[in-house]
Amino acid sequence: MRDLTIGFIGAGDISVLHAEAIAQIPFARLKGLWNITDDLANEKCRLFNCHKYPTAESLVNDPEIDAVFILTVLESHHKYTLMALHAGKHVYVEKPVGMTVAEIEEMALAAEAAGKVCMPGHNYIYEPGVVRTKELLHSGKLGHLVSLYVLYNIQHPEIVAARMPGVIRQILTHHAYITLFLAGEPWKVSAMKSTIHYEIITQEDLAMATLKMKNGALVHLCASFAADDHAGDPWTMMIKAIGTKGATRYSYRDWVENIPAQVHSQTYSAYPYTILNADQYFLENCIRRNEEPHSTLEDAIIAQKMVEAVEVSISEERVVTIQ
Numbered sequence: 001m002r003d004l005t006i007g008f009i010g011a012g013d014i015s016v017l018h019a020e021a022i023a024q025i026p027f028a029r030l031k032g033l034w035n036i037t038d039d040l041a042n043e044k045c046r047l048f049n050c051h052k053y054p055t056a057e058s059l060v061n062d063p064e065i066d067a068v069f070i071l072t073v074l075e076s077h078h079k080y081t082l083m084a085l086h087a088g089k090h091v092y093v094e095k096p097v098g099m100t101v102a103e104i105e106e107m108a109l110a111a112e113a114a115g116k117v118c119m120p121g122h123n124y125i126y127e128p129g130v131v132r133t134k135e136l137l138h139s140g141k142l143g144h145l146v147s148l149y150v151l152y153n154i155q156h157p158e159i160v161a162a163r164m165p166g167v168i169r170q171i172l173t174h175h176a177y178i179t180l181f182l183a184g185e186p187w188k189v190s191a192m193k194s195t196i197h198y199e200i201i202t203q204e205d206l207a208m209a210t211l212k213m214k215n216g217a218l219v220h221l222c223a224s225f226a227a228d229d230h231a232g233d234p235w236t237m238m239i240k241a242i243g244t245k246g247a248t249r250y251s252y253r254d255w256v257e258n259i260p261a262q263v264h265s266q267t268y269s270a271y272p273y274t275i276l277n278a279d280q281y282f283l284e285n286c287i288r289r290n291e292e293p294h295s296t297l298e299d300a301i302i303a304q305k306m307v308e309a310v311e312v313s314i315s316e317e318r319v320v321t322i323q
Contacts, residue, residue, distance in 0.1 A: 001027070001288050007059045007089075008033035009080045010071030011044040012163075014094060014275075018069055019048045021276040028283050034059045036072070056080060060087035067117075067287060070094060074165055078103040085110040085118060092282050094121040096165075096173040096307070097300040104304055108297040117286045119278075122177040122295040122303075124239075126277035127270070129250040131294075133241055134182050136248055143245030145217040148183050150175040151235040154264055156205070156225040158198050166203030168193065168310060171223035176303035177295050178239060179211065179219055186211040186219065186306060188321050191313040196226035209310050228265060236268065 006022055008015055011033055022028045032051030035041035045052045053059040060068055060083050068084040070077055070093040078098050084091045091111070097120045098104040111118035124130055136142045152171050156164075164170045179186065191209035198205055205225040212218055222235075229235045237252040257267040285291040295303075305322055313320045 003027045003029060004066045004283050004287060005064050006030045006067050006069060006283075007053070007062065007065040008069045008071055009035075009056050009059060009084070010069075010073075010094075011035035011040045012071060012073075015044060015069075015071050016047070017272050017275040018071065018279060019044075019050075020272065021279040024276060025280050025283060027288075028279075031062070031064060032059065056083060060084045060089055065089060067092065067283065073163075074099060074169065078107065081107050081118065082110050085114045085116055088114060088116065090116045090282075090287050091118045092121060092279070093118065095123075095177070095300075096169050096304070097121075097297070098304065101301055101304050101308070104297055104301050108301070111297065117282070117293070118297055119282045119286055119293040120177070120295055120297060120300040121278065122174075122181075122293075122300070123274040123278040124174055124178055125181045125294045126281050127250065127274045128277075129254075130178070130181070130239060133239065133248050133250060136246070137182060137241060137243065141246065142241065142243030142248065145183055145213075145215065145241065145243050147217060147242045148179060148219040149222075149238065149240040150178050150219070151222045151238045151240075153222070153224045153227060153229040153235050154237070155197075155228045158201055161198065161203065161205065161225050162201050164203070166193075166207075167205060167223040167225050168207050168307060171225075172207055172209065172221060172310060173303060173307055175209075175221040175223060176306040177299060179221070179306070180299055180302055181295060182239075182241060183213050183215070183217060183219060185214055185302060186322050187214045188212045188319050189306065189309045189313055190319045191310040193314050194226075207310070207314075209313070211306075237271075 034053040067090040193204040193207040209221040240249040252268040
């Protein structure tokens with residue numbers, strides 16, 4: 001099989017992890033990128049040693065490009081995903097995949113019409129520990145699922161959070177697809193949000209949701225930019241599944257370096273590997289071997305419905321049935 005050539009649309013913080021991942025994949029090469037602001041494009045092209053495209057259209061229409069990574073802000077995922085698919089490219093689109101269910105549905109139709117892979121950036125479910133959790137649950141080794149916890153507590157500076165839509169869209173989207181991957185479809189949700197330590201921006205920095213699954217299990221989701229958890233057995237980022245015959249968990253804290261990261265007070269080294277695992281699966285399994293992603297655009301649609309149900313539950317202060 002020949003090597004694959006990659007182009008990035010978007011050059012924000014996450015592009016660094018994707019560039020580092022691609023550099024570790026022997027059969028993949030980052031050719032170039034385009035970003036809406038020229039200064040950032042120049043900076044990242046120097047960092048990645050790649051070509052700068054003058055427009056997004058010139059990137060997607062480059063015949064050497066096999067796959068396009070959509071790494072822009074949420075509001076433009078739909079536009080650039082469709083642009084790349086219409087140009088006949090495979091697409092990796094970062095999460096959240098779209099602003100609405102309708103946007104993701106249109107992406108799915110475009111991917112089918114183009115005969116190309118469009119894989120959501122649902123990176124956590126490519127982590128071996130999370131895949132093992134699913135295998136333990138689905139094999140019955142943990143018995144019947146009783147409860148699932150997906151917890152995230154990492155303080156983000158306000159200047160960083162200002163670039164994000166709030167923890168519901170930014171973080172609970174992860175929780176939604178993780179829940180779907182491990183436990184199946186939810187039935188009902190009740191949620192609340194709060195703003196604890198931000199002084200200028202208005203988006204929430206804390207959100208919690210409780211879901212009842214169709215199989216009767218209960219799920220608790222927590223997403224917080226408000227505070228770190230450095231207590232014993234900290235809930236920095238943890239997935240814990242408890243069944244009638246056993247339990248298992250995945251945690252950022254399995255590997256921590258005592259050096260600051262771009263945003264975090266420490267480097268949670270497990271996270272970059274989730275990006276590497278997802279990128280490698282997309283390029284090798286999906287494109288080269290024509291296999292399905294662990295999470296498809298159809299799954300992204302359900303995850304989006306879960307997130308929107310959380311928002312309705314908060315705004316209307318009620319339990320919401322997920323349609």
